[in-house]
Amino acid sequence: MLSLLFKLFVFVHAIHAYNTPPRQVSFAGTNLAGFDFGNKQDGSVVASEIVELTGPSHGTALPVLEQMHHFISQGLNTFRLPVAWQYLVNYQLDGILNATGNFGVYDKLVKGCLDAGAAMCIIDVHNYARWNGHIVGQSGSAADRPENRHLGSLWWQLAAWYKDEKRVAFDIMNEPHDLDVGMWAETVQWAVNSIRNATGSNEHIILVPGTDFCSAGSFTRMSSEALMKIFNLHKYLDHDASGTNFECTTNNIDSTFAPLAKWLRANNRRAMLTETGGGPNAESCLKYLCEQNDFINANADVYLGVVGWGAGGFDPAWVPRYNLTETPIQEGNELCDQELVKKCIVGKFRGVTGSGSYVAP
Structure with missing residues (x-):
């Protein structure tokens, strides 16, 4: 009898595991x-290099709306849309x-991102x-200093424009670096407050940047007052973590994602x-990126999502x-994914739902 009950337990457990x-x-x-x-790491912009993906100067790139619909059809649901601050305000610091x-x-x-059916369209100020x-x-x-109020004004305007579209997320700043962390935390808070004042709610996801080019360790050094909403992390897999090499040397698990997951849980972030x-x-990247993304999926209680770099106007x-291309390949009338996208992005994240409680307290 005991043996029969044990077998029944194993059978039911197996069914549960299969159906979960x-x-x-x-x-x-x-x-x-x-x-x-055209964006440079010193925050300057070469205007002639900007590719207006939805404008007359989109160049010879594969049409971006076609790319969006392709990725949606592959079961993905998120696009990050980098843009130069200067471009948005017609190169005037106080611009409207x-x-x-x-x-x-x-x-x-x-x-176009919203119309394609994306669950998240991320506005990224790439400066x-x-x-x-x-x-x-x-x-x-005094004449050319960018103040907190300037960045706050930009985000107030953007948030006011998109306040009724909750699928738009706000990425406050791309890859801050070489700055005073305490002062930067105040700047980030200024932007967050501007967004909340404009929307009148906390229903939009705000991606909060740390320092050191959005490195994982920088978040733990910011004050508790600056820990607002979702931390924005960048991490490449080559030997110097720059994303400039074709070969990958790490899956980033032991060095970054495992300790960060522990810290996020401990701090309810x-x-x-x-x-x-x-x-x-590259076989090395197929191996390590797939391993990294498996780990992130397994720790989805603290990791909200993954956005690869990159496709668009190349x-x-x-x-x-280009060593980081995720641009689909045109083959006749069809678009086909790069091998890395096929195995480690679509292969790991197909069918993401965009659901769940994802705004941290």
Whole structure:
């Protein structure tokens, strides 16, 4: 009798395990670069290099709306939409968003993302915490110093424009670096407050940047007052974590994602990986990126999602030579994914639902 009960227990447990879907993050997709082209790490912009993905100067790139619909059809649900701060405000520090100017062209990209059925469309200000060589709230002369109020004004305007569309997420700043952490925390808080004042709610996801190019360790050094909503993390897999090499050397688990997951749980916080990737056909990257993404899926209680880099406005002639390309390949009338995307992005995140409680207290 005892043996029969044990067998019944094993049988029922096996059925339960079979019917329980594997753990998975809520959001996954790719960056669609172009409006950020020409952005330099000192916060300056070469305007002639910007590719207006939804404008007349989109170049020879595969149409971005076609790329969006392709990735949605593959079961992904998230796009990060990098853009230069200067472009949005017509290169005026005190500039106003103009629906008939540059902002109107970028807005077409955001609307295209929403219309494609994405669960999250991330507005990413891609300026490295700077405006034309000066750190926001920290450097520059009186005439050209970017103040907290300038960044706050930009985010107030963006949040007011998209306040009724809860699928739009706000990525306050791409890869801040080489700055005073305490002062930067105040700048981030200023932007967060501006967004909340504009929307009148806390229903939009805000991606909060740390320092050191959004490295994992920088979050634990920020004060508790600055720990707002979802931490924004970037992590590549090559030997210097720069994302500039074709070969990958690590899955980042022991060095980054395991200790960070422990810290996030202990502090009741969540994070989202919004840049990662590797050589599209390198065996080392196929191995390590898939392992990294398996770990992130297994720890979906603290990791909200993964966004690879990148697709968008890259010239097809250059795409095969770009070590981080996730741009689909045109084969006849069909789009086919890069091997890395097929196995480690779509293969790991197909069917992400965008559901769940994902705003940390």
